[in-house]
Amino acid sequence: MSESITIKSPREIEIMRQAAKIAAGARSAGRQAIRDGLTTRQINKAVHEYIVKNGAKPSCLGYEGFPAAACVSVNDEVIHGIPGRRIVRNGDIVSVDLCATYRGFVGDCAGTWAVGEVSEEAKRLIEATRQAFFEGIKFAKVGYRINDISAAVQDYVESHGFSVVRDFVGHGIGRGMHEAPEVPNYRPERGHPNPRLVKGMTICVEPMVCAGDWHVEILKDGWTVVSADHSLTAHYENTILITDGEPEILTMADDI
Ligand code: MF3
Ligand code: CO
Numbered sequence: 158m159s160e161s162i163t164i165k166s167p168r169e170i171e172i173m174r175q176a177a178k179i180a181a182g183a184r185s186a187g188r189q190a191i192r193d194g195l196t197t198r199q200i201n202k203a204v205h206e207y208i209v210k211n212g213a214k215p216s217c218l219g220y221e222g223f224p225a226a227a228c229v230s231v232n233d234e235v236i237h238g239i240p241g242r243r244i245v246r247n248g249d250i251v252s253v254d255l256c257a258t259y260r261g262f263v264g265d266c267a268g269t270w271a272v273g274e275v276s277e278e279a280k281r282l283i284e285a286t287r288q289a290f291f292e293g294i295k296f297a298k299v300g301y302r303i304n305d306i307s308a309a310v311q312d313y314v315e316s317h318g319f320s321v322v323r324d325f326v327g328h329g330i331g332r333g334m335h336e337a338p339e340v341p342n343y344r345p346e347r348g349h350p351n352p353r354l355v356k357g358m359t360i361c362v363e364p365m366v367c368a369g370d371w372h373v374e375i376l377k378d379g380w381t382v383v384s385a386d387h388s389l390t391a392h393y394e395n396t397i398l399i400t401d402g403e404p405e406i407l408t409m410a411d412d413i
Contacts (some may be wrong), residue, residue: 180264187253201240216256240314247273265410267394320371363394
């Protein structure tokens, strides 16, 4: 994580928009590849091909040794699932998270979708996670601070009886996939940095939500983060731009 928050110039913002648009398209391609009987590797392939076809680079591939373009995480897997031979089945919920680098800037987004018919709890979890993002970004504007976003996400999630992951957080983004500041999904301890939001900041707001307890574990593969109680989990993320008014959701798409 770089030390200080970068404020993007209008020219840089234009490139961020393009990078984010490719990331959003790749997420849609991933979503469309989620079907009963397909492997997580096939979902990754759809994401990877979309990114490359659009002239961008899959930034996750090789990032700290991560072996794929997309993180594909199933059911109790919260984030950083490694695509492989696992077959997704009717009743599963699948999260796809990816980054695309275009002309030196990164777009980052994620979402969780149902395979066929899923439980009522799974549906509620997916919808609450998505809506928590929108509750959070009501405060993503000049005049507020990072913690205002965090608190809104946490309160919304907990009001639905779910919990927010503490061990992983949202982040600034730009030339780096992870820049300052951290964007937690919970009220941080006293003394944690709580910067003011400034026009030209680009950040990723990304609720990671557990149906049960918020504690997580990392599997032996060194990447996959699962809920410790193996309850269902969901993730929703967009790259956003802070403006004078409403935030601009740079990775927005019709189908998410
Ligand atoms: N969107 C993820 C994040 O913000 C990207 C992870 S890429 C990986 O952490 F390579 F670390 F998996
Ligand atoms: Co992210």
